[in-house]
Amino acid sequence: MSAPKKVVLAYSGGLDTSIILKWLQTEYGCEVVTFTADLGQGEELEPARNKAEMLGIRPENIHIEDIREEFVRDFVFPMFRANAQYEGLYLLGTSIARPLISKRLIEIAEETGADAVAHGATGKGNDQVRFELAAYALNPDIKVIAPWREWDLTSRNRLLEFAEAHQIPIAKDKRGEAPFSVDANLLHTSSEGKVLEDPAEMAPDYVYQRTVNPEDAPDTPEYIEIAFEKGDAVAINGQAMSPATLLTALNDYGRRHGIGRLDLVEGRFVGMKSRGIYETPGGTILLEAHRGIESITMDRGAMHLKDQLMPQYAELIYNGFWYSPEREMLQAAIDKSQEHVTGTVRVRLFKGLASTVGRWSDQSLYSEEHVTFEDDAGAYDQKDAAGFIKLNALRLRLLAMRDRRAK
């Protein structure tokens, strides 16, 4: 790889990416463009502008954007159509944000004539893979710089020395090491490392940042109604909302009721297992409600196929293959299945648990006429079941006859 001339850096404004910024300037002597996105992580963005300027970035090279709506509409919602859960449980909150960040990095690189992008993910995690696969998929010639894999700033002390040597301000609380590492966006907050590294040990309560402890949640349940159109949530309690607004509102509900905490050991794409604490308050409610509306509006054949495809779909997102033909194929199938997933679900929120308690839709496939224990007026002829069973049994009977012959 020849040396980069101009690099777009995914810049949070924090200490680590500030060090990266400076390191790119000193190591490669290249022009740095910063990209700072509001993905709902709950931090002010303007300080990032000031800091970038202070580190010598020209104003026209500072890009700060609120991409929350795009994030939820084009990434979170399509993924939730699939009921995606990695390894049965993880709602992929970090994974789903990466392809969007890479998309904007590549777009800004093209707008600014940059030949490289850089990110602050380490060499042990999944995020480097997600950032880079997305970047290469969108621009096959882009250079990708991952300073954590390259530099020799391999201890906290050396990082701080580098920061001091380059006049990068260090907040007081960054002097010591953080007790764990955090990633956050509108969908979730993840915490990893340090105090969490022994999976036998219960996570200390101060790790949780997005949700109240279920023990402290209200003592009475709250009920909300979530309306869906073609698989996407569109309203809460009758009030239509944009995707990001709706997820923000669900997060508030979830936070209050202690919903969406997950303590998970997962298999990383790079081959090791890691332990994470995830908080996905709104997403957890959304998954429950989405399953609820599917349960009356989606045909059994479609649902079972979708359930079967889900683990691979979730794995693709987890591993960073959002921009891959196979993810797009699965998305086409999933989206096809959602055409009638329209209606409303009532969910109870209580002490950490979101539970569907009612659902209705003018697209419903539930037929009380057919299922009723009462007289069904001929809608269903119970005698049909005899033939249904006999023919489903035929191959099993032929097997049994063979076994009997063998004796």
Next chain:
Amino acid sequence: MSAPKKVVLAYSGGLDTSIILKWLQTEYGCEVVTFTADLGQGEELEPARNKAEMLGIRPENIHIEDIREEFVRDFVFPMFRANAQYEGLYLLGTSIARPLISKRLIEIAEETGADAVAHGATGKGNDQVRFELAAYALNPDIKVIAPWREWDLTSRNRLLEFAEAHQIPIAKDKRGEAPFSVDANLLHTSSEGKVLEDPAEMAPDYVYQRTVNPEDAPDTPEYIEIAFEKGDAVAINGQAMSPATLLTALNDYGRRHGIGRLDLVEGRFVGMKSRGIYETPGGTILLEAHRGIESITMDRGAMHLKDQLMPQYAELIYNGFWYSPEREMLQAAIDKSQEHVTGTVRVRLFKGLASTVGRWSDQSLYSEEHVTFEDDAGAYDQKDAAGFIKLNALRLRLLAMRDRRAK
């Protein structure tokens, strides 16, 4: 089908199966053998003996058995190795009991020289299919009698008239119609029909029988430790237990903490959707804990394959194909995956929620040495990630180059 001469009836001792018993005698003039099983449904079995005798069944034709251990060991536990959930949520509590009942019906038929078996499932549900597919798979020549599909006792009144005409005692509370229909065994209780038939309406609280309302559960969490060997739970809080004993204990924990309630609309094999209220207190805890122990002891490749196979496995059980070659193939794969699923999980029980909060095992694949944020002493070379990503990206880059050519 020629007329049956001797029929083994799945007999609960209740009104409905007593009517069936008498109807078999009168309709077919055949000898009836009763089979009454303790599957953990929580009812006394001896009254069934008395009632059968009263209805004219000879003592040697009355079979009453406690099959709880076989149920949990050979059916429930193998299924939980798969983390089986039908349509994403249902723990298959009714489905998994049917093949065992059929197995015993067929065995008793062979022991007693009966040429037919009979059950009390209706023509609209899944249970008829499960009973009969299992029966045919185990004895291809068996006759199966499903009175609900045959007789003309199509209303509550006619049933009661038939009962009265044949001196079948009718308990006072059976005069009126039950507000919903119940099935129970050691794994779960299901409730369906009548007051539950509108899926928009919240289930009334009196429907729940196996669990306290989460609102009434203890205000402080309880922690338990569940030990597993090769995928099966073997001990709670250090105390070894037989399968049925262990599930009974988990049910007690679950009941107390309001765990395992599910309000579901599901797609029946016979083609319609139905709404059920399921309570699976112990099973819900068991699933959570099993996932917990798998998370540190099962390789990612194995786990992802297993997750992908699960929906079909669950569907097979739901649809009644327990005794099918494809279920056995899947079971072989699943059991293979469980060889190292040994260790202990700590689970928090609180207000309806069972949550893994710690797990440990001498079979653990979790390597703190590899994953640590601290110095890993060379266990992992972050530079390897660069090549890993480059080659994973290559096909995506080739795709992007093609797209670029096309422009």
Next chain:
Amino acid sequence: MSAPKKVVLAYSGGLDTSIILKWLQTEYGCEVVTFTADLGQGEELEPARNKAEMLGIRPENIHIEDIREEFVRDFVFPMFRANAQYEGLYLLGTSIARPLISKRLIEIAEETGADAVAHGATGKGNDQVRFELAAYALNPDIKVIAPWREWDLTSRNRLLEFAEAHQIPIAKDKRGEAPFSVDANLLHTSSEGKVLEDPAEMAPDYVYQRTVNPEDAPDTPEYIEIAFEKGDAVAINGQAMSPATLLTALNDYGRRHGIGRLDLVEGRFVGMKSRGIYETPGGTILLEAHRGIESITMDRGAMHLKDQLMPQYAELIYNGFWYSPEREMLQAAIDKSQEHVTGTVRVRLFKGLASTVGRWSDQSLYSEEHVTFEDDAGAYDQKDAAGFIKLNALRLRLLAMRDRRAK
């Protein structure tokens, strides 16, 4: 089911469906509408008109249509995008025609105000299922009449007696029983039953009707070039053709070279195994060529997913679920994968074998620059492979470390 008033009959003009026609008139006293389709079965249709008129069908109730283009364009080609083969081998020639016939039956029923449709498939085969599932999926209230399941004309003699009693002309060669049963359309000819019923016995050569014996095929290979656009064949040897014209031309090539014979025992949906002789001359060439063009234009990730989905897709078509949400979901995924499947394949035809020997495309993903054994000018850095392998191996090494610990 109340009695039908007006029935649309899938009418071939042959003896069997003529008997059905008359039986519908006499049994139900209903008005009969005939539908006779040219699906490429190689028979004149006008005799069917005369015969229908002779049997008393009013001219406006006689529907004769050439639906070959629709058949290939909307059914055969979409299916071939999937490389569908049932049980690894069968190209589904009969299965794929049924949904189209049912579609026209239902449309004609709606145009003519008929309340029922009828077909001549027996109660043992798959075709009854395919006809009827398609009919019900397109019109949930339609009545379906399957005379072979209903009537008492259960022997050849009784059928002939019925025909004679109703002045239905019987061709001389129909007096005796046919030595096997045939179904044909533009995609294939299938032969079943009678002389073919012992699967140990080689099929007599006279069974084959669409292809020369490979021994009699030309002694020198012939090469053709098939061009594809978005997964569908569009030209042969540079000459653009409509779908049906193209398949007809491929059939001629295949017939001449003895290509596409298959002697198969398959598992029917109704539960038994049956043996069929299939001839799919053009389809066999098309499958080979389609795989050939996919091999250079389709990404590995997409192809592997598609291969994995194919067996379920083929099973759905075989079982008659063309008009099902899950088939449509799979079709959406498959069609998505075909967007770049454009280019040309050279196929050698020789003595029963069609073999891809060359393929090229401006959508090709094959990069000689990357794969070359020669100097690749830096397109690929072999050192990347080291990291790629190390991280792919990591989980395997962690497993091996565990195994070692256990010793």
Next chain:
Amino acid sequence: MSAPKKVVLAYSGGLDTSIILKWLQTEYGCEVVTFTADLGQGEELEPARNKAEMLGIRPENIHIEDIREEFVRDFVFPMFRANAQYEGLYLLGTSIARPLISKRLIEIAEETGADAVAHGATGKGNDQVRFELAAYALNPDIKVIAPWREWDLTSRNRLLEFAEAHQIPIAKDKRGEAPFSVDANLLHTSSEGKVLEDPAEMAPDYVYQRTVNPEDAPDTPEYIEIAFEKGDAVAINGQAMSPATLLTALNDYGRRHGIGRLDLVEGRFVGMKSRGIYETPGGTILLEAHRGIESITMDRGAMHLKDQLMPQYAELIYNGFWYSPEREMLQAAIDKSQEHVTGTVRVRLFKGLASTVGRWSDQSLYSEEHVTFEDDAGAYDQKDAAGFIKLNALRLRLLAMRDRRAK
């Protein structure tokens, strides 16, 4: 990685691995142990011994073994139970040999106290991955040396210079470059590169080494009978044979009839597409016959599941994951399915094509009694089909009713 002290080299005795041998000695100064295996590649092994001795390898460090029986019994046959074909066509002849070679390398390393293994695969191909994943899976601490990824002998000239400088004899025909690269074993011969690099160009006939041109094959078909037990071939024409003997015999049949040629463009695990010419004469016959015996002895449910799992199974082997838990899970399922795959298949061999023409088994599930077009004496009640179809149709009708409501 610290420097290796003692290396086990997969040594063919050819020029390339002789250069590697010498390079290991000079580059690392380490002791070299050679392993030369007879996998059926059709070369004498003793010259490899002489050559190794000449290059200074001590006699006790020279390991020459005939592992053909182990190869076929423990690798080829288990794989053929799955009907494994990568990307629909490739019989995985190279892929399946690698794990066995690695297994022996690791075993010899353990026996001889070596701390490293080395192979002669390049950095662009799949074989490096297969060798190394297998090696790491069997010994997590092994060092792996892949000289082609490390050294600077990056052109033919430099290789020859190195050989000359180190007195490695160069056969005359190795002076020029080979027009393509070959790998061979008892299952197949593959040819790649150079003259084959343009996938549009037909492979020249001299590339084929294991099979006659179908045009030159006998003008009359030959028929053979292959007997199977539990999925593995055990006899030809009634003569029992060991696995390797049997495959050798099938290779002779296949060679004579020009069977098993494949011209394929495939997606490599390392991300690029490559074109190969494969000859798998015996394997192609074996696959056809195995499908033939499965067709009468394997239940539909089992077969469809197996077909669905096959692509992933084939991908795992292709990618080098033979020693992975997920391959073992799939193998457990596949092996389970083969318990009754016992019987005999008659195959016609003619001009490049192997075709099943008959099959019989006392484990057969084919029931002429059920399938017959003649009177079946009540084995099958056609009326059962009505109920079977009605209930299979119910969900489709409910969908159609919804669609109708929407209009």
